Amino acid sequence: MESIYDILIKEHNMVSDLFQQVLRDNSRETLLKIKAALDPHMAGEEKLFYSELEKKEELSELVSHAVEEHDEARSIMSELESMKEGDKNWTSKIKELKESIDHHVEEEEGEVFEKAQKVISQKKAEEIAQQYLEFKKSFKQETPASMH
Ligand SMILES: [Fe+2]
Numbered sequence: 537m538e539s540i541y542d543i544l545i546k547e548h549n550m551v552s553d554l555f556q557q558v559l560r561d562n563s564r565e566t567l568l569k570i571k572a573a574l575d576p577h578m579a580g581e582e583k584l585f586y587s588e589l590e591k592k593e594e595l596s597e598l599v600s601h602a603v604e605e606h607d608e609a610r611s612i613m614s615e616l617e618s619m620k621e622g623d624k625n626w627t628s629k630i631k632e633l634k635e636s637i638d639h640h641v642e643e644e645e646g647e648v649f650e651k652a653q654k655v656i657s658q659k660k661a662e663e664i665a666q667q668y669l670e671f672k673k674s675f676k677q678e679t680p681a682s683m684h
């Protein structure tokens with residue numbers, strides 16, 4: 537059965553493909569696809585995965601660092617949402633977001649998943665995977681992009 541790590545890695549790869557695409561087409565449409573992938577991913581990680589890790593005192597710093605990186609990505613994304621695709625800082629902002637996400641994913645797949653596998657059983661990792669998929673089904677964007 538799929539574990540939470542399998543699913544998260546698959547989504548990281550999908551987002552990485554979308555970044556390749558947005559660097560080619562520079563379009564707001566592709567950027568919004570990235571947002572639509574990232575929002576439920578980060579929210580689901582925080583609610584179902586990080587929350588489990590936080591139960592271990594020794595992982596609390598690692599988790600709060602990861603959440604800070606999510607917040608940084610959200611903040612760059614909201615700057616981008618307030619821009620038009622032709623704006624002079626558009627491309628550099630997209631690169632900034634990509635770098636921020638690349639860095640976070642590297643830490644997550646390296647350090648976070650490795651430490652998580654030591655404290656979460658395989659069975660639990662499969663349960664979290666199921667909860668995560670359910671969560672994503674019910675996830676609603678808090679603020680529609682059109683309201684920005
Ligand atoms: Fe992730």
Ligand SMILES: [Fe+2]
Nearest residue numbers: 578581602644
């Ligand atoms: Fe994350």
